[in-house]
Amino acid sequence: MATLEIRDLHVSVDTENGPKQILRGVNLTISGGQTHAIMGPNGSGKSTLAYSIAGHPKYNITSGTVTLDGEDVLDMTVDERARAGLFLAMQYPVEVPGVSVANFLRTAKTAIDGEAPKLRTWVKDVNTALADLEMDPEFAQRNVNEGFSGGEKKRHEIVQLELLKPKIAILDETDSGLDIDALKVVSTGVNRFASQGDKGVLLITHYTRILRYIKPDFVHVFVDGRVAEEGGPELAEELEANGYERFLKAGAK
Amino acid sequence: MTASETLVATGNRAHSHGPGSPVPLQARNERPTSYDVADFAVPNGREEEWRFTPVKALKALFADEAGTETPKIDASGPDGVVFETVAADSLKVGKPQDRSAAVAWNHAAEALAVRIPVEAELIEPVHVNVASLGARGFSHLIVDAGRHSRATVIIDHTGAGELGSNVEIVAGDGAELRVVSIQQADHESIHLAQHDALVGRDAKLHHVVVTLGGKVVRIATNVRYAGPGGDAELLGVYFAESGQHHENRLFVDHEATHCKSNVLYKGALAGDNARSVWIGDVLIRAAAEGTDTFELNRNLVLTDGARADSVPNLEIETGEIEGAGHASATGRFDDEQLFYLQARGIPEDAARRLVVSGFFNDIIGKIGVPEVAEHLHEVIEEKLARAAELSASAKAVIGQ
Numbered sequence: 001m002a003t004l005e006i007r008d009l010h011v012s013v014d015t016e017n018g019p020k021q022i023l024r025g026v027n028l029t030i031s032g033g034q035t036h037a038i039m040g041p042n043g044s045g046k047s048t049l050a051y052s053i054a055g056h057p058k059y060n061i062t063s064g065t066v067t068l069d070g071e072d073v074l075d076m077t078v079d080e081r082a083r084a085g086l087f088l089a090m091q092y093p094v095e096v097p098g099v100s101v102a103n104f105l106r107t108a109k110t111a112i113d114g115e116a117p118k119l120r121t122w123v124k125d126v127n128t129a130l131a132d133l134e135m136d137p138e139f140a141q142r143n144v145n146e147g148f149s150g151g152e153k154k155r156h157e158i159v160q161l162e163l164l165k166p167k168i169a170i171l172d173e174t175d176s177g178l179d180i181d182a183l184k185v186v187s188t189g190v191n192r193f194a195s196q197g198d199k200g201v202l203l204i205t206h207y208t209r210i211l212r213y214i215k216p217d218f219v220h221v222f223v224d225g226r227v228a229e230e231g232g233p234e235l236a237e238e239l240e241a242n243g244y245e246r247f248l249k250a251g252a253k
Numbered sequence: 254m255t256a257s258e259t260l261v262a263t264g265n266r267a268h269s270h271g272p273g274s275p276v277p278l279q280a281r282n283e284r285p286t287s288y289d290v291a292d293f294a295v296p297n298g299r300e301e302e303w304r305f306t307p308v309k310a311l312k313a314l315f316a317d318e319a320g321t322e323t324p325k326i327d328a329s330g331p332d333g334v335v336f337e338t339v340a341a342d343s344l345k346v347g348k349p350q351d352r353s354a355a356v357a358w359n360h361a362a363e364a365l366a367v368r369i370p371v372e373a374e375l376i377e378p379v380h381v382n383v384a385s386l387g388a389r390g391f392s393h394l395i396v397d398a399g400r401h402s403r404a405t406v407i408i409d410h411t412g413a414g415e416l417g418s419n420v421e422i423v424a425g426d427g428a429e430l431r432v433v434s435i436q437q438a439d440h441e442s443i444h445l446a447q448h449d450a451l452v453g454r455d456a457k458l459h460h461v462v463v464t465l466g467g468k469v470v471r472i473a474t475n476v477r478y479a480g481p482g483g484d485a486e487l488l489g490v491y492f493a494e495s496g497q498h499h500e501n502r503l504f505v506d507h508e509a510t511h512c513k514s515n516v517l518y519k520g521a522l523a524g525d526n527a528r529s530v531w532i533g534d535v536l537i538r539a540a541a542e543g544t545d546t547f548e549l550n551r552n553l554v555l556t557d558g559a560r561a562d563s564v565p566n567l568e569i570e571t572g573e574i575e576g577a578g579h580a581s582a583t584g585r586f587d588d589e590q591l592f593y594l595q596a597r598g599i600p601e602d603a604a605r606r607l608v609v610s611g612f613f614n615d616i617i618g619k620i621g622v623p624e625v626a627e628h629l630h631e632v633i634e635e636k637l638a639r640a641a642e643l644s645a646s647a648k649a650v651i652g653q
Contacts, residue, residue: 054592054596055595055596056592057588057592077595077600077601078592078595078596078601079595079596079598079599079600079601079604081596082595082596082597082598083598087596088596090593090596093593094587094589094590094592094593095590096590096593096594096607096608096611097611097612098610098611098612098613098614098615099607099608099610099611099614103607104594104597104607107599107603107607108594108597108598108599111597111598111599111600111603112597112598143611160597164597164598
């Protein structure tokens with residue numbers, strides 16, 4: 001069973017006024033079979049954590065470690081991290097003009113598996129994944145994310161999650177901008193992935209709404225670049241009732 | 254050229270053409286044309302039509318002198334096509350608009366005419382290969398498609414040397430003619446060309462310019478309409494590497510009614526001093542009611558040190574038109590696309606190839622000639638592999 005370990009992670013970004021520290025010592029362990037929710041106010045560094053684990057070049061790791069089953073993730077290129085079993089569903093999926101979804105998915109699957117998928121089963125798998133996310137099969141012929149609505153982009157991320165079968169999935173505000181029907185479809189997809197038993201999920205969200213559909217085992221409240229409090233699902237219920245106020249006051253001390 | 258992409262799409266509204274791209278004071282139809290070399294001074298690079306071009310490298314093609322070679326021309330095609338050798342001034346659909354075109358007109362010994370007979374429907378393409386043999390030469394081609402004919406003519410420029418050329422194209426009434434001009438001489442070669450096309454009543458011309466080789470390649474394409482209902486699709490693909498200058502200048506002159514023109518040129522640039530220039534002039538004359546025109550140029554700048562200039566010009570003398578617009582966008586390689594693809598496990602070099610082939614995908618699909626599309630995919634792959642090697646060795650130097 002896979003384990004993603006984040007230890008004392010410090011991350012900064014370059015700004016016009018010099019480097020700005022965003023993550024200030026994050027500790028988190030996500031094991032296969034677990035669903036973790038990271039919740040926090042805007043600007044607390046939630047997305048920075050997601051992109052730093054995936055290896056976005058904008059973020060400078062100033063100290064700390066990230067390992068996947070003991071392997072040093074921070075030493076890997078972006079594509080090596082994906083091939084090692086990490087997946088980041090992005091908040092703003094990128095358009096790639098002229099590249100069809102079908103070509104993209106096949107190229108990604110071939111890269112992840114190290115061999116091309118068998119044609120007959122692959123086409124069936126793609127169509128099943130699209131159908132599961134209530135997307136028309138014609139999406140396979142469209143260009144990657146081009147002209148997709150916000151909801152279609154998010155569903156397309158979950159289609160990739162189902163097909164690429166990572167060990168650990170990080171979902172960065174996959175719920176934002178979704179109407180209630182799309183939220184249910186996406187949540188069902190995530191639950192299907194998580195229910196395989198050996199998969200780890202790190203769900204990053206600003207709102208408690210998605211936690212009505214995806215039940216986390218652990219909830220971490222993220223404030224000012226670190227985990228301020230941890231607990232079980234009851235912590236999400238408290239946030240639903242009281243918001244982040246208590247934590248923001250604590251952070252302001 | 255900016256880090257982010259800018260897109261300007263216009264109708265008849267006033268709009269900016271961006272800094273450094275003034276609309277020329279001279280109306281496009283007032284530019285002089287002549288068969289006499291003496292009517293054109295040797296360009297010094299300050300002229301409107303030469304200001305983007307490295308004229309110093311072009312002296313040999315400005316000199317009013319006979320060539321030092323005759324390029325080797327081979328032509329072949331399916332049953333029905335007729336090849337003839339004719340005098341250079343036998344058709345006169347074209348008229349030189351600059352010094353180099355006039356020199357080429359006067360010093361090409363003769364013209365090769367490719368004739369598609371009336372109502373002939375040729376499935377297989379006609380091939381014309383113009384090979385430079387290492388020296389300075391001139392070529393003159395005529396492609397004359399008879400009324401209601403259908404044909405594809407591929408003109409492939411290869412070899413090494415300095416070539417001045419004129420191509421005259423006639424799409425007869427109701428004809429559908431596809432002309433593909435490929436420039437792939439070696440990287441030290443110079444090629445200056447003028448193409449003049451006359452689109453007949455209800456005819457459809459597909460004109461495709463593919464520039465891959467050469468040190469300086471400049472193709473000026475002019476389109477006129479002989480009657481109403483003509484349709485011209487003008488496509489261009491170029492990929493300038495370090496030290497290459499790829500220039501395309503278009504002029505679509507709408508005078509007949511209910512004609513269409515659709516211009517789409519796409520180019521990539523990689524490497525130090527890779528340079529592209531695209532000038533798209535469209536004139537809708539007062540008589541040209543019902544005109545429908547759009548032109549679009551897109552450039553993808555893959556590395557530092559490359560530069561793309563793009564200047565669309567639209568002159569409209571009547572409001573009674575279906576539509577008129579232009580757009581130009583030059584963007585750097587998008588690192589977010591690269592990150593997205595890599596985050597799905599695709600290695601960096603494969604991700605770059607995917608993005609660039611995606612950029613060219615739509616236009617290659619429109620070319621409509623499978624052998625050309627296949628060849629383009631191959632050459633683009635080779636160019637990307639060279640660009641990747643260059644950037645890898647640059648990184649290695651920095652890392653030392």
